[in-house]
Amino acid sequence: MPAVIELDGLNVRFGRRDILKELRCSMSGRTIGLLGPNGAGKSTLINTLLGFYRPFAGTARVFGHDIRTETRQIRALTGYMPESDCFIASMTAVNFVRMMAELSGLPSEAALERAHEALFYVGLGEARYRRLGTYSLGMKQLAKLAQAIAHGPKLVVLDEPTNGLDPPARQRMIRLIREMRDTNEVSILISSHLLRDVEETCEEVLILKEGRQVHYANLEEERRANRRFLELETVGGDNGFADAVTELGCECALTSAHRMKMVLPESFAIRELYRLAGERNIQIRRLSYRRDSLEDIFLKAMESANGRP
Amino acid sequence: MAVHKRSYRSYAGALTPAWSRFTIITRYAFKNLFRSKMLTAYFVCCFFYPVGCAAALYLNHNLSFLSIFKVHEIFAVDADFFLHFLGVQSFFAFILMAIVGPGLVSPDLANNALPLYLCRPFSRAEYVVGKMAILVWLLSLITWIPGLILFLIEASLSGAAWAWANLGLAWGIFIGSAIETLVFSLLSLAISAWIKRKLAAGAALLGVFFFGSGLAQVINAVLETKNGYLIDLGNLLTTVDASLFGHTDVVNARISAGSAWIALIAACVFCVALLERKVRAYEIVVG
DSSP states (O other): OOOSEEEEEEEEEETTEEEEEEEEEEEOOSEEEEEOSTTSSHHHHHHHHTTSSOOSEEEEEETTEETTTOHHHHHHHEEEEOSSOOOOTTSBHHHHHHHHHHHTTOOHHHHHHHHHHHHHHHTOGGGTTSBGGGOOHHHHHHHHHHHHHTTOOSEEEEESTTTTOOHHHHHHHHHHHHHHHHTTSOEEEEEESOHHHHHHHOSEEEEEETTEEEEEEEHHHHHHHGGGEEEEEEESSOTHHHHHHHHTTOEEEEEETTEEEEEOOTTOOTHHHHHHHHHTTOEEEEEEEOOOOHHHHHHHHHHHHHTOO | OOTTTOOOOOOOSOOOOGGGTHHHHHHHHHHHHTTOHHHHHHHHHTTHHHHHHHHHHHHHTOHHHHHHHTOSOSSOOSHHHHHHHHHHHHHHHHHHHHHHTHHHHHHHHHTTOHHHHHTSSOOHHHHHHHHHHHHHHHHHHHTHHHHHHHHHHHHHHHOHHHHHHTHHHHHHHHHHHHHHHHHHHHHHHHHHHHOOSHHHHHHHHHHHHHHHHHHHHHHHHHHTOSGGGGGOHHHHHHHHHHHHTTOHHHHHHSSOHHHHHHHHHHHHHHHHHHHHHHOSSSOOOOO
16 A cells, blocks of 8 residues: 655754654555654644644655655645544635635535535534634534545645534544545544544554654554453362463463463464363353453553653 | 445545646635635725726816816826726725735634644645635725726727837836735735634734834934835835936835845845744744
């Protein structure tokens, strides 16, 4: 799969302060999450990719276009939903989205058609002739999303898309992002400090802290890898079961008399556990794969970043 | 993303040429501007004087009308006539700039809308040119365009010999109005970019002219010099206009035309620098 975003030693400096330091990775997922605590550099990275800030050293590429020299091409391929309140209060939603689509290069009639479509798509169809200044916060977020997708970009950049949304509005936003992802027509870059949002929508995640890249993960691969971790609860028998499992090549740790955690070797078949249990007259009451949540990944990344010299 | 299908689809149709995109901002701003009845009424009023001048030019050559007064002509159509015309229209242009100018950039800044414009294949320069085109169009429509129409009317009435002899006047009308339009437009955009509140921006715009004029008088009186005029924009424009129409007496009374040109160019460069600093998607906080 061709890379959507490649970071090549990217360094951004404001004055004497390094905001982004030596970012280096290649992201090719349909939905890429940018995670990190406040001030980690997520928005700065987005703004640099869009050409608002110039890199101090290194570079980055979006769909192969260099951010130093091909900003215009990158912007033509991108739709951007900023974090802060951005709109023109005196305009109706349909005029606003139409103007933004025209600025992206669409002819006037096509822009009007797609403005209507985008507003219907995000759920503002009935309110599209209302002035943006009269919209609620949730509606403004949706209008921002509409202007970001009206011109049919190849990459949609969403900066904190669920900020300030109530639970139903948040669910709606997450659903829209997933729907767009599943069309396979667009790549999505989501910056958020809400792990749940990223976990529910993203395939890849880049975790930043203090401008540094502390972890880059393909969530699907991480989830597959986590299938080697097992939690087991048994009834009957004795510690001999744990020893027998260890002899089969598993790492095993007892957490209580009848509970254990184990790491299975690559080629290990689960039926071996049932066979051993049967031989020792032990009942397996619960067997679950311990799935690392994004929170685990995030916390591990933060811990390793703290331990960094 | 069809309305009925409600699904996302990318766009693969034709695109407009990149050079033409600045006109989109101008087009939308015009739609918005002329929603105001007050502005529309004022804009119509700006044409009263040119229409009156056109009627006067016609009557000036109407023998049956002149015979009532037993004269060959009521007034001479020369540099003074066009300089006076420009002076009157400049006043209307100044008021129009004070009404329209503050509302050009400040609402976009107040609403944080600049990232939305600039995240597209649309540069900061195109944004400024698009906004400036609004004032350029409006001011052109009430200054050099009617001025040149009056010149053509007089030329058609007086004959080709008059037109050839006074070709410099047409040049003066165009250049004088163009420099005035440029200064007014850049100044109002710069102030609009730095002052988010529309009313305050309007007041600051008027202040630059009136306060500048007052300060110039104070500097001249205290330091016994004429260099104070260099910060009086109204005076600079009058001096340039006078030099274009060959009125050396006005020029000699104040500052040289060359100094006025240089001061105006410096003012324009300063305004461009102010715009460069402020018209950005995000301000960089260096700490």
